[in-house]
Amino acid sequence: MSRHLLDARGLLCPLPVIRVQDRVAELTPGDVLEVACTDPGALNDIPAWCRLNGHRVAECRDEGREVFVTIEVGADEPKAGDRVL
Amino acid sequence: MAAQRKAVALVSGGLDSMLAAKVIMEQGVHVEGLNFYTGFCVEGHTHAIRKKDRARPKRNNALWVAEQLGIRLHIIDIVEEYKDVVLNPRHGYGANLNPCLDCKIFMVRKAYEWLGNQGFDFIITGEVIGQRPMSQRKDTMPVVVRESGADDLLLRPLCAKNLPPTAPEREGWVERERLYDFSGRSRKPQIDLARRFGFEDYAQPAGGCCFLTDGSYAVKLRDLWESRHRRDYDLDDIILLKVGRHLRPDPSFKLIVGREEGENNFLEGYRRRFVHLRTTSHPGPLVLVDGQVGEDELVLAARLAARFSKGRDAETVTVSVTDREGQTRTLHVPPMPAAQIPGDWYI
Numbered sequence: 001m002s003r004h005l006l007d008a009r010g011l012l013c014p015l016p017v018i019r020v021q022d023r024v025a026e027l028t029p030g031d032v033l034e035v036a037c038t039d040p041g042a043l044n045d046i047p048a049w050c051r052l053n054g055h056r057v058a059e060c061r062d063e064g065r066e067v068f069v070t071i072e073v074g075a076d077e078p079k080a081g082d083r084v085l
Numbered sequence: 086m087a088a089q090r091k092a093v094a095l096v097s098g099g100l101d102s103m104l105a106a107k108v109i110m111e112q113g114v115h116v117e118g119l120n121f122y123t124g125f126c127v128e129g130h131t132h133a134i135r136k137k138d139r140a141r142p143k144r145n146n147a148l149w150v151a152e153q154l155g156i157r158l159h160i161i162d163i164v165e166e167y168k169d170v171v172l173n174p175r176h177g178y179g180a181n182l183n184p185c186l187d188c189k190i191f192m193v194r195k196a197y198e199w200l201g202n203q204g205f206d207f208i209i210t211g212e213v214i215g216q217r218p219m220s221q222r223k224d225t226m227p228v229v230v231r232e233s234g235a236d237d238l239l240l241r242p243l244c245a246k247n248l249p250p251t252a253p254e255r256e257g258w259v260e261r262e263r264l265y266d267f268s269g270r271s272r273k274p275q276i277d278l279a280r281r282f283g284f285e286d287y288a289q290p291a292g293g294c295c296f297l298t299d300g301s302y303a304v305k306l307r308d309l310w311e312s313r314h315r316r317d318y319d320l321d322d323i324i325l326l327k328v329g330r331h332l333r334p335d336p337s338f339k340l341i342v343g344r345e346e347g348e349n350n351f352l353e354g355y356r357r358r359f360v361h362l363r364t365t366s367h368p369g370p371l372v373l374v375d376g377q378v379g380e381d382e383l384v385l386a387a388r389l390a391a392r393f394s395k396g397r398d399a400e401t402v403t404v405s406v407t408d409r410e411g412q413t414r415t416l417h418v419p420p421m422p423a424a425q426i427p428g429d430w431y432i
């Protein structure tokens with residue numbers, strides 16, 4: 001279990017979500033990924049993506065010009081064929 | 086019992102693709118969504134940039150749709166590959182710089198490749214015959230089937246009954262009788278179907294969700310190509326075209342002027358790459374200079390920055406000018422009167 005940082009500052013949604021998606025694919029369950037963004041839309045979009053894909057949002061922090069989302073990578077990616085709800 | 090079939094749905098975030106996915110899910114098929122990011126997407130960006138929108142809740146429509154449907158969504162960054170679609174559309178442009186038919190072919194082809202890698206069975210889209218003037222016509226929809234390579238693995242559930250049966254129908258993966266026969270530009274059948282499924286609050290962007298269909302955006306993109314004497318762009322170029330006022334006093338340079346605090350904050354992130362100006366005696370915009378400028382042009386840029394500042398009626402406004410090396414100096418200039426700014430400077 002390890003902690004990782006992702007700098008998505010200066011990117012507009014959905015790019016922060018795409019970067020999170022690609023980064024999480026390289027991590028293992030239990031890893032923590034902290035994402036720094038400047039697009040406040042990330043506060044909605046990253047948690048939405050996490051809900052769809054079975055990851056836990058440990059924290060969302062709005063510091064004005066910058067926002068931070070901390071993700072706990074969930075269990076193995078759902079297998080194709082499983083419904084994700 | 087037969088194995089559950091799997092379909093990949095192109096999900097734009099609009100109503101039609103949402104309904105198409107739902108229609109197929111209702112038939113017991115496993116559906117996952119694909120959403121493509123081209124860089125020209127309208128939603129999100131403008132909300133993120135402009136301050137007046139910050140109070141409104143923001144959402145990515147494609148993610149929202151996936152949540153409503155309870156399906157996984159894969160968002161694919163196609164910014165680089167998509168350039169060839171925009172720059173060299175085999176089927177030409179629509180009313181503006183929108184290569185809708187080439188775009189649809191490209192996206193279905195990408196979905197077809199994805200399907201092969203992921204072990205899915207067929208592709209679904211929200212297309213409706215006659216809904217869009219370029220890519221969704223009786224004569225162009227077969228072009229998408231053919232040129233994407235998807236052939237009869239491409240199913241359009243909302244208008245399938247108006248089209249020849251596809252493999253998923255012939256093989257019995259879906260029941261053709263439970264598909265639809267929508268056609269034309271009317272939105273009523275979709276709205277009725279949305280009501281039946283209990284969908285509310287869905288997005289229905291007029292003219293689609295792409296800046297390339299927007300007339301004033303297309304003018305700015307053409308101006309960019311003309312000024313550089315080449316048709317090309319990178320992601321920052323096409324995002325900056327969405328932000329601020331763009332004024333071109335001369336073929337050799339243009340100014341990007343933030344219109345409000347949100348845009349100024351956004352442009353801040355780009356300022357180090359550009360000569361930039363800021364009024365210091367009065368609140369005012371951040372102005373980026375795109376192109377080559379000498380001393381006269383800098384004074385002109387400073388006078389324009391002053392014009393768009395709170396000091397527009399003052400005799401003199403102080404403007405700081407910073408070059409790409411970060412060296413800053415100060416100019417004292419009279420704001421340019423609005424009436425002296427030629428209308429054709431505004432791109």
